[in-house]
Amino acid sequence: MNPVIEYRAVCKNYGSFVALRDVSFSVSKGEVVCLIGPSGSGKSTLLRCTNGLEQISGGAILLDGAPLPQTRAGMRAVRQRMGMVFQNFELFPHRSVFANVMMGPLTVLRMDHAAARARAEALLDKVGLADKAASMPAALSGGQQQRVAIARALAMEPAVMLFDEPTSALDPETIGEVLSVMKRLADEGMTMIVVTHEMTFARRVADRVVVFERGGVLLEQGPPRQIFDAPLMERTRDFLSHLDWSG
Amino acid sequence: MNFEWSIIWRSREALLEGTLTTVLLSVVTMTIAIAGGMLLALMRLSRWRALSASSAAFVEFFRNLPLILVVYWAFYVLPELTGWQLDAFSTGLVALSLNVSAYNAETFRAGIMSIRKGQGEAALTLGMSEVQAMWHVVLPQAVRRVVPVLASTWISLFKDTSLVSVIGVSELAHVSLEIRAQSFRVLEMLTAMAAIYWALGYPQAKLVDWINRRYGHTE
Numbered sequence: 001m002n003p004v005i006e007y008r009a010v011c012k013n014y015g016s017f018v019a020l021r022d023v024s025f026s027v028s029k030g031e032v033v034c035l036i037g038p039s040g041s042g043k044s045t046l047l048r049c050t051n052g053l054e055q056i057s058g059g060a061i062l063l064d065g066a067p068l069p070q071t072r073a074g075m076r077a078v079r080q081r082m083g084m085v086f087q088n089f090e091l092f093p094h095r096s097v098f099a100n101v102m103m104g105p106l107t108v109l110r111m112d113h114a115a116a117r118a119r120a121e122a123l124l125d126k127v128g129l130a131d132k133a134a135s136m137p138a139a140l141s142g143g144q145q146q147r148v149a150i151a152r153a154l155a156m157e158p159a160v161m162l163f164d165e166p167t168s169a170l171d172p173e174t175i176g177e178v179l180s181v182m183k184r185l186a187d188e189g190m191t192m193i194v195v196t197h198e199m200t201f202a203r204r205v206a207d208r209v210v211v212f213e214r215g216g217v218l219l220e221q222g223p224p225r226q227i228f229d230a231p232l233m234e235r236t237r238d239f240l241s242h243l244d245w246s247g
Numbered sequence: 248m249n250f251e252w253s254i255i256w257r258s259r260e261a262l263l264e265g266t267l268t269t270v271l272l273s274v275v276t277m278t279i280a281i282a283g284g285m286l287l288a289l290m291r292l293s294r295w296r297a298l299s300a301s302s303a304a305f306v307e308f309f310r311n312l313p314l315i316l317v318v319y320w321a322f323y324v325l326p327e328l329t330g331w332q333l334d335a336f337s338t339g340l341v342a343l344s345l346n347v348s349a350y351n352a353e354t355f356r357a358g359i360m361s362i363r364k365g366q367g368e369a370a371l372t373l374g375m376s377e378v379q380a381m382w383h384v385v386l387p388q389a390v391r392r393v394v395p396v397l398a399s400t401w402i403s404l405f406k407d408t409s410l411v412s413v414i415g416v417s418e419l420a421h422v423s424l425e426i427r428a429q430s431f432r433v434l435e436m437l438t439a440m441a442a443i444y445w446a447l448g449y450p451q452a453k454l455v456d457w458i459n460r461r462y463g464h465t466e
Contacts, residue, residue, distance in 0.1 A: 053368055072376070080374035090369035094387050104373040107383055156373060 004029050004064060004160055004191050005050065011058035012045055012216065019045045020216035022059070027160070032192045034202035036227075037212030037219070038239060043195040045216070047162045050193070051082045080108060083153030087165040089145040091137040097124065097148050098133040104156045116155075123151040127181050143174025147181055154185075161185065163194040179205075199243060203228050211236050254432045255439045258422075265422030266443055272336070272408045272418055276343040277401055283344060284351025289381075291356055302352065309349035315410050318342040322414040339411030339418075347404055354396045358389035394462045398455040405448060419443060 003026035012020040020042040027033050035043040048054040050061060052068060052075040060067050063082075069075055091100050101120035105111040111119070124130045127147040129140075137145055146166055153161060163182065167175045179201050186192055186205050196202060202209050202224055209227040211219040213235055220233045231237050255262070290302035309317065321342040326332055333341065362385050370380035412421035423440035427433050 051372055053371070076371075076374050076376060079372050082372070084369075084372040086365055086369060088363075088365055090363075090365040092366065092369070092384055092388075094391065103370075103383065104375075107379050108374040152373070 002029075002065065003027055003062075004031075005193070006062040006065075007046070007059070008062065009059035010046065010049065010056050010061060012042070012049060012054065013057045018216055020049070020056075023216065023218045024059075025210055025218065025221055027191060027193060029191055030189045031207045032186045032190075032194065032205055034206040034209050034224075035193065035195045035212060036197070036199070036202060036209060036239075038214055041212035041214050042216030043212050044164050047084070047164050047193065047195055050162060051079050051084055080156050081159045083150075083156060083158035083161045085146070085149050085153055085161065085163045085166045087168050089137075089142070089149045089169070091145055091149055091152070093137050095137075096133070097129065097135050097137065097140070100137065100148060101152045101155050104152065108156065119155055120151070123154050124148070126154075126184075127151045128177070141174050142170045143177045146170065146174075146178045150178075150181055150185075160191045160193065163192065163196070165195050165197065167196070167198055197243075199228070199240070211239070213239070250435060251430075251432055252435055254426070254430055254435050258426045258436075258439075261422050261426060262419070262439065262443065265417055265419040266447070268336070268416065268418040268422075269405070269408050269420075270447075272340060272343065272411070272416070273401070273405045276340060276347055276404060276408070279340070279344040280347035280351050280404075281397070283348035284353075285355050287348060287352035288355035288359060291352065292359060306349045306352045309345045310353065312346075314342070314346050314407055315413065317346055318411055318414060321345075335411075335414050335416045338414060339408075339416040342411065343404065343408065346407075347400065350400055351397065354393050354400065355389065358393035358396075359385060361392060362388050391462060395455070395459045398458045402448065402451055402455060405451065406444065409444075 006026040007023050010020055010023045011018075023042070023046060025033075035046065037043055045054060049056045062068075063078060068078060091097075092103065095103065098117075098120055101123055102113075102116040105116040105119055106113070121130065121133070124133055127150055129144060129147055129151070132140060132144060132148070137148065140148065150161075150166075166182070167178050170178065175198070179198060182192070182194070182201070183205050194201075194206070204224075206224050208221060209224050210221040211227060211231075211233070213219045219236055220227070220231065222232075226232075227236065228240065231240070287302045287306060290298040291306070293299050293302075318339065321338050322335075325338070325341065366388065367380050367385055370384040371377070375383065408418055409420035412418060412424060415421065420440060423436050427436035430436070
């Protein structure tokens, strides 16, 4: 099957600091790929390069076989096909939940108001927040805000969803509701790239897990069973063993 | 010492006209300076070096000159440079607008820069253009955040309009000082002038306090 996204020897430097070094892997349609690894291993940077928030320094990122465009207009078109969910939600605090979800369809797709409204209603219902439509983001819990952010991204009907540590800023008791929404999305066949520290989620939902290590190097990749139960690399085992507090 | 407080009542029409001129001058100046300040702030943050450099030069120039100097400059030099012969009111309006635009530009720029980078990024990832992200997401939040600063600039402006009395704009200060010169009723006219400025300024200052409480500290 042709990959939706393909990373070919992607490099990213900030001056002399190397954030990504020759990263290559691909993501097929409908696949859920979790990126794991210690902080500073370039996972988030890779996501940000994928939708052009950062420019790569070398290599190539292909979307449906074509390299990411260099023009602003081209990049804007690409971003419409990739939804992004941020660690800090980044809901627009001056607009209601409803307005947040309708923002993309109204301003970018120039959809008429009634259609945008219908789409937003359906999506808020899907993430279980239909009753919060009129609320302002600040009135919601972190988990609720993140679910609205997922609905906002889905409103553009993207081909791929990028999640950048979507549960890292959440209180423990609201993590589950966000992961459940993500799981349902995965079950519906959404193509997803998820940077996460939630190993249970990676184990249960991912089709493939990609392990990064410090210096932006792709250490190994494989199905979750292999990565978690029988990693090929010693350093993967090291990383995973440090996640559990053993006193 | 004998006082003649009736001079104030006898001058009521002139004082009222002066007061109206002060209010009009403040309102029109602030309207121009909000648009001008916003334009300068957006120029300053532009990718194009020529735009941002010319905006920076403008702002640093007018923000660091004494207002009274700008007033005199607009009165004596501007007509020479441009060939326009403006009336005193318009000349004062130009001087005040240049000064307050420079201040508002810095206010708006600070407001825009105080909005988390992730907000603009969230807008871009929806597929918005940079202009759309600025217009729909960054600016509405930035403007809300600087309302208290704009309000206190307004209070300063309201009092600073008295400086254009030096070029003969018939606003409140000029009118009062004229009557004083003609009647030699110095204490009475200065008192009247102070009372009117204070009576108009105090409620505004209270309003600003309220605005500060309302908008001062919200994420």
